[in-house]
Amino acid sequence: MKIFDRPGFPNPARIRIVLAEKGLEPQVEFVSVDLIAAEHKQPAFLEKNPSGVLPVLQLDDSTYIAESTAITEYLDNLDGEPKLTGKTPREKAVIHMMQKRAETELLDAVGNYFHHATPGLGADLQVFKSPEWVGRQEWGNRQRDKAIAGMKYFDAVLRGHSFVAGDVFSMADITVFAGLMFADAAGIAVPESYTALNAWRAKVSELPSVKNRSGQTFVTEDLRRLGF
Template sequence: MSLKIYDWPTGPFPARVRIALAEKGLLEQVQFERINLWKGEHKTAEFKAKLSYSGTVPVLELEDGTIIAEVNAIITFLDNLDDDQSLTGRTPAQKGIILNMTRRAELEVQEVISTYFHNATPGLGPDVEIYQNKEWGLYQLAKGLRGLRHFDELLQKQPYVAGDEFSMADIALVGGMLFAAMIDVEVPSDLTALFAWYKRVQERPSVKQQIDRGFLDGSKL
């Protein structure tokens, strides 16, 4: 099976799919095509018409031309290529909880940090950031910091975001932590459970590989 993924190699959202690929042992089966975020290649009419209406990466293209956009949809596809749905849940209850916590990590952390980046900082530059609202961006940053505190409290009670096992929900929160590091968002030092979890998941080869790609340098977004 041959898979093609359109992304930017150090984008925080593409990082989540690359972590999933590594967890599933599928990296060697993927052809990556770079979409330059700094040049706004993901916002062109051609890209939106062919690959992603919302103008976002990553996007997965199958051998028959089928297009699957959005991170969670791609990871769900990858996790169902074998009989071990370790990332998205093996039972109906696990599936529901993992999806619930994945969306919470997105809505309360990664997506709001993204909104802050695109509105209250130079973002991807004037050619891409056509409209910015700094006040809204700062409000979203405050929301993101509250979200991180929520996950710290959660991780005081359980080892991983959705329970006892590493899952797609952890990958989503990793995405938020990577994004925060890239754009120098300071995570409060008293969130000790969150930091302990992050240190533990960084020991996974799939996560360490993404950090080693340069995620601590925001200029490499």
Template structure:
């Protein structure tokens, strides 16, 4: 198995944490993609993922799987250890719902702000910016933080009392927010406390 990614980018972080949680980091070869040099737009990379985004999982038979949720689902089923997706129907549905909310309410919103309302990855790559949209999405991210703060006031993890892929996605979104100079409001003490606890997990130190 190979994973094409950029170490430190938010979506690749999600996959690396999932692998670390399953004790499977050594089962994968990581191949760095020169995004700043435009490698993700090359014909060779687009053949693996027409969306031109990292990460991409390439299986031994040549099958390429893109999109973090799909890659994490493969990892969760392929390797032993506690499930990141849930053990039964109700739990799986709640985790899926909240993982998706962590994406569009925080991670993706921060990404839109970063790519549209800041210098982003530089003028060579950020060629179609819409600053007003980016600023709007900053507010979406802040509203998302408020939502998850309330949620984490009710239970230990995003989707209940068990760590899941929803926690991984939210953590990556907040890391991206910090990098993009979007601070978690200090009033969100549940969210801040949760982030501090999650940062101490061994998987975050291995990813």
């Protein structure tokens, strides 16, 4: 298997956590794609994933699988012992629901803020983003507010449960974790008053799959190129 990604970026980090959880890293060849140079918007990459985003999994039969959830489901089920996406119909449904909320209300909202209300990944990439329109920055700022509301929601969830979809670490936790990681990079602080969310984050940060392997901030080289 090959994975086209960029170490340190939030969606690639989701899959690196999954690979570590499943002990699959030795079976994967990583191919680094230069997001800041917009390599993922060029025809060679768009053939692999027409959405022009990372990560993408390439199977040995040359099937390409994009979308972090789809990649996670594939990797989690390879050994017939899923641990991140649920075993029973009920578990699968709850994890799917919470994961989707984590994407919509947090991770994607942070991404929209980052790409539309800030210089994002720089000039080469901006031409591929939504066209200039009045209110674009205002819309981006509302996405930041949406992300903070999402954090508040997950703080409330985590006051009642150990993990985002119940009592077991799952794909939904990985998505929330990536959302907070992206929030750090985009300069959106997690309010201190969200104590359950912050405590959960500290706990998840200590998991071996997260602590040792994911990379929890944008890699330094990319940060330098972005002028941070």
